[in-house]
Amino acid sequence: MQDKGNRDQRPVTKLVPGLSRRTMLTAAGAAATAPLLGRRARAAGEPIVLGWVGPLSPPGGYAEGILMKDAAAMAVEEINAQGGVLGRPIKVVYADTRGMPAEGRTAAERLVQEDKVVAVFGEFHSPVALAEIEVFHKYGVPFMACDVWSDKITAKGYPEVFRNSTAVSLIDTTIGEWMVAAGFKNVAMLTEKDDIGLDSRKAVAAVLDKSKVHYETADAEPTLTDFTAQILRFKSHQPTYDLFFSEFAEAGAYDMIRQSHDLGFAPTAKTAIYNSGGAAVDPTFWQNAGQAGVNLCTENVGLPKSGWNDKTKAFVKTFTARFKASPPGSAMESYDAAWLLAEAIKASGGTAAKGIIHALETTSWVGTRGKYSFSTDRDPAWHYHQFMDAPLTIIQYDKYKQSADNAPILWPRKFATVPYTIKKPV
Amino acid sequence: MAEYLLIQSLNGLVIGVIYAVIAAGLTIIFSILKIVNFAHGEIYMMGGYFGYFVISMLGIPPIPAIFVAMALAFLLSVALERALLTPLYSPTTERKSDYGILVTFGISIFLRNIAIILFGPFPLRPPSFFSGALVVGDFVMTWDRVFAAGAGVALLGLLVLFLGRTSWGQALNAVSQSRESAAIVGINDRLAYTMAFGLGGAFAGAAGALVGPIYALTPSMGLQPDTQAFAIVVLGGMGSVGGSIIAGILIGVSESLFIALFPDPSRGLSYAQAFSLLVLMVVLLVRPTGLFGRTHTAME
Amino acid sequence: MRALRLACLAGLAAIALAFPHLVNAYWLTVGILAMFYAIIAASWTLLVGYAGQFSFGHMAFVSLGAYAAALLVQWLALPVPIGMLVGALLAMVVGAGVGFVCLRIRGPYLAIFTMAFSEVLRIVFLTENEITGGASGLNVAPLFTSRSNAPYYYVALGLLVVSLAVMAAMVHSRWGLFFRAIRENEQAAAAAGVKVVRFRILVFAVASGFAGLAGAFYGPFIGILTPDIGSVDQMGLVVAMAVIGGSESLVAAVIGALSVEALVEALRAYGQWRLVLFGLLLLLTMRFARNGLLALAWEQVRRLTPASWRTPHAREAAE
Incomplete structure (x- = not known):
């Protein structure tokens, strides 16, 4: 129940009022044809669990946090509609950090310990991300940081930590x-x-x-x-x-x-x-x-329109139809992060952290923000696992x-x- | 420099009038119910949103919308008072002042957080009352600010008239001086409490509706004015409406001058937010009766 | 009866000691944070519930203890435990100072004053970022370098037990009577010979000291400090914990803190709804069960127990 009444200006809503008739028909069609595609396309079996962290309530920057969460949910729907990963559906557990490092830390512990996530993405506040990466580093869980600009995040040199946004x-x-x-x-x-x-x-x-x-x-x-x-x-x-x-x-x-x-x-x-x-x-x-x-x-921080690829166009179209506003860069980063992790799991053929990290280091996946590649050079330190060509x-x-x-x-x-x-x- | 200070003082004056409207509401509640309303800033926030939605959903023009927002803030306050504050009037309630503090503090947490869910996290801005700005030489002020100040002065004038000249106002005044004596002369004190809490809320709501076009509306917008209003009410002498009007303007102007004169510009804006808090602390310590107040250091 | 109570206490102690082996690392972290909040809620209860000194600035002392400890360790290269102790002492001294300057202020005025003090301190920590790191946060040296959080757990448990023991000893001694006398009527207490000035300063110092100690522990555990720990919303959470449990009993406040923190975690997926819920719970508790939900539950239990089971003391209290 995000918004009552102010539907035309407010883009964020969990009720998805903007879901057009056409998208519904497409979705219905996809559901109807799915059984015909056989076992591979139908996401069956135990879901692969990913974690998402970010501010969803004050004192955090929940306005943007909620948009990032919605974009992540869009990515997961699409991944599952295409048959999931390795024949299994993707499930995301969303953890609110209230924009506070201590909450971020417990959120991270929870995702790793309780929800047994294989990888995590999201965030919005650099200090919170800095507390979270300590947990991910301790347990060796891959983390794709979105919309956090502090150089320190990648400069720590943790092999688990990647960043697909720009840096200060x-x-x-x-x-x-x-x-x-x-x-x-x-x-x-x-x-x-x-x-x-x-x-x-x-x-x-x-x-x-x-x-x-x-x-x-x-x-x-x-x-x-x-x-x-x-x-x-x-x-x-x-x-x-x-x-x-x-x-x-x-x-x-x-x-x-x-x-x-x-x-x-x-x-x-x-x-x-x-x-x-x-x-x-x-x-x-x-x-x-x-x-x-x-x-x-x-x-x-998105690609210039002249450089838009099919994914950018499709994402902007769906997002705009759904939330009645063009997506900010942070939403695109959160969306791409879900896909990057899914693709890395697919490429490594399993959910082992080492495999995912290796797959991310060698990825050349093309997302809404262009062709991804993560630097492995450590000079200067913040280059490590940074998306250097962030648009x-x-x-x-x-x-x-x-x-x-x-x-x-x-x-x-x-x-x-x-x-x-x-x-x-x- | 002199010109800059003059312009700053005028800006402070306008802000001061808005502060005074908020603080006047807090004062009415304090003088009648003898509680400090920690949820006052949140009623101010709700008033801003009421104004916004009345304009955007019902299509009411901005100026009449102020009155609708006031009426809604009045009703919300009355509902809160009826539901939660009645133990304050019961003789069996122990330590009423603690009860008042905790309940209004709880209301503030509840309203601030439910607002995020109801109104969404993004800042909203209602349309201007009057677009454009008043320009006199180097002095520039948007018509929205000029209007808000004018409307604020008018509302404060009406309030002073209401309290001084009407039988309703006199009844409230009587209750503020002594509950028992007021009851003896046949004043319904329960009704007076409800009226006072509602009226105080209506003034906070009016201030919220007036600043809507000046600052964007956000769920946490009430935090800052809340502490500022405390500072004003304490400076003006708890319970004195006239005192809080003067103190509001005083704080508005001195806060603006503080920013203008603070030696380190990279810190001036940050510490401006602490300025009224420091005034509040110093007044409480040095002259707890405020500039124009009666002795009120303990509440029974 | 005494044996039964001892057995209960021993059982509780055994569970508390074995806790790290019973749960995974996540619930261990939650347990540590819950004890952090329990120390704060209990010391707030001492100040507000027992002595009637209404403060909304309690989180300021948490934040003061935390920043002081972290900065001392950073500047003077003190060992972390010494830094923590000095941080707590500093919070205690500043608390005594606040208690001293506030001697003439009571009730809602004190609440407003302490809230203003807390906000000013938060703004200073935010603004003086060359020293405190501002909103980017201050990195804090850890207390332990082990992979497991079990050592932190035992430290938190120790701090909680020690602070509860000290505070309980205070309120169960003659001092406790003085506190209550001051709470009920300061003039009358003074007339009866209670040294009001001394005890008001004392209770502020002790409560602030324990708040500072909790903060000094929090920094090394989390590893990063931001001025947000002193925010009004955090204060609201602690107030909700103490009031929901019962703000007139140390144990009730502790249980309130432990259960609200568990609830905060259980409802993490509901982000924005959590503070709405706690605000509502706080209001309902104040309105309908002013002594806290724990006292309410305890009453129900007692009502269901046959009278013959009750100790003479309990029967007396019931009448």
């Missing part, structure tokens, strides 16, 4: 390079006080320092909703800042973007605006940001209610769909 060092070096290329000279930075915000600031600052770009920083608690004072302070600064960069993923990001716009700080002819952290590609972005979202830059583009909305996939791509230049690297409103 990957993402923020790219953002820093874009800032330099776009010619910004004077940047105001506002970051949220948490793992992503602070690491991100450090990584961006490193690039800016190297290129001698001037910047000023301010931090804010993730729960903050009124940024007026800080924005006015930035606004009154001389000389005028040419970019307002914020790393703010929580609900307050919408307020910040709107307040910056309403107070006439950014976007303006002089000052561009960038928000990092995913809030600007979430389903309720336009409802909350309104006109203030036009001209905003942000990163998209990342910097986009800038140029129309109200534009979807992230249709927004002009500014960077990297090989994916760019427009000739400019930044457009300021006139």
Whole structure:
């Protein structure tokens, strides 16, 4: 019972109101033909149990956690509709972590000990993932981390731990390079006080320092909703800042973007605006940001539309039909993670951890986010078991209610769909 | 710099009015029922969502929706009072103040968490009352904020009139001074408790509906205003409606100036949230009667 | 009767000691966390239920003990157990300080004050991230390096037994009478010669010290600390534990903590519904069974027992 009444804006629901007549017919057809396909296609026998971890209640970031869970459930339905793995169906046990390391740790223990999972995927908070990987490492259970950006997760060098999302060092070096290329000279930075915000600031600052770009920083608690004072302070600064960069993923990001716009700080002819952290590609972005979202830059951690493969297209179509919103990158990562683990089990021919780890190290499976491969190089340490080609583009909305996939791509230049690297409103 | 401080003060003034509306509700409940309502912030949150759904589902325009949200917050508060607070009036209940604290704290946990399930985790934003912004030279303020402040002042004015000029208000005032004497002159004290809790909730709900377009609505939005309202009520002197209006504005303005003047900008915003809490602690320690209050350090 | 009670106690002790061999590693972890919460709920009960000092800032001392212990070990390279002890002592001293400055404040004012104190501390731990790691968390050195959690279990059990013994000794001595006198009517207690100031500070110090000790143990066990352990929602969970069990008895609070923690685990798949349920349970307990569900259950058991079985003491109490 997720949502009553607000069905048109709210994408998350367990009632699946968006399940169209057509999908139902297809599903019914699949069920009817399944017996004809014989034993192989029918997922029979003892299920193979996978675990999922992530925040489903406060103080965790449950908004995104619930989307990731829904995407994982979609993957499992599809895997089972195709006959499961090794002739057995896949079952996922979902464990809520409330965004707290201690809860993550017990959740991990539970999945391993009680539910006897063969592998685990998911997460959203880096500190929680760091507590969980200790458990997975202790018992040797493979773990595919999704949407956790802290470098430390892979830098620990645990053979069980893989990451199919981007990492702070990957993402923020790219953002820093874009800032330099776009010619910004004077940047105001506002970051949220948490793992992503602070690491991100450090990584961006490193690039800016190297290129001698001037910047000023301010931090804010993730729960903050009124940024007026800080924005006015930035606004009154001389000389005028040419970019307002914020790393703010929580609900307050919408307020910040709107307040910056309403107070006439950014976007303006002089000052561009960038928000990092995913809030600007979430389903309720336009409802909350309104006109203030036009001209905003942000990163998209999915493949650029030009690079979409059949799986991306199919996933986006089903997800959009079901939840009435285009999927954020974290949902795609959770979906792909379920598939990656299923494919690794299939490739290794069993559920032994060593086999799964080896299969992941050598995988070249193509998912919604492109062709996967996991680095085995340990220099620098965070490269180990990291998906180095994790897709990342910097986009800038140029129309109200534009979807992230249709927004002009500014960077990297090989994916760019427009000739400019930044457009300021006139 | 002087200009920046002036602009900041004006912004603080607007926020202060909203704080005052929330705190006035808390004060009414305190002065009549003699309990601190730890669920006040959650009623404020519910008011915001009531406003949102009244607009999006029933198609009521934003301004009348404030009144519907107030009425719904009133009804919700009355229902909670009837169901859970009646032991406060029974002579057999031991340590009533503990009961009041724990029950309202329980209500706050319950409402905050059921809201996630009912309204979903994503922030929601109702449409603006008036789009655009008021621009005077370097001073910019959205019309939504200007309107919220104006409406807040109007609501507070009505409240002061209601308490001072109507027989209902005088009856409430009598109960706040002495339950026994009020009963002797024939005032139905049970009805007064219900009215006071409902009225307090209605003001929290109104504040929630007013800030809807300014900040996005989230299930946990009540946590921060709750502690801020405590600070205001304590500063204003527990039980004094006029005191909490002045204290609300005072806290709003000084909080804005605190951010403006805090020497380390990378910490200013974080510590702004602690500012009103520190004021609260200092006032409790140094002058427990608040700036305008009566002696209320112990509750019977 | 005495023999029966001793036999019961011995049986309970045997189960508690054998627990790590009876369950798998997951339930062992749950058991350790349940005892962590039990220490907190019991010390909160001492403060609130016995002495009537209403505090919503108890988790602040847990978090203070945890961070202090972890940082001391990191900075001074102290052995972990010494760090834990110093962390607990620091929580005790700060607790005494809070008790001292709050001497003039009572009831809901004290609840508001302690809640504000707790939030300020959480914001400081979040903001001073160069020292505390902020929301990214602070890595804490482990107490044991063994693969099994059994050593942690025995440490937690030991801490729980010691803290319960100390607190029970306090409330069953003359001090316990003083606490209750202060709870019921401070002026009257003072007039009767109870040193109100001394005992209010003492109870704050002891309760905060044990909360800090629980926190100092939690850090090395989990391996990472975030300011969230001091959040209002965590405080709510502890309050629910104590009230559901019965906030006027140490043992009831402990049993409340153990059962609510087990419930938290059993309902893990229901994520968002868990706190809704505990909030509701808290409300229903307060409204209909103010002494806690345990006292309610105990009453039912007693009502069903024939009068002749009861000890004279119990019969007296029933009348």
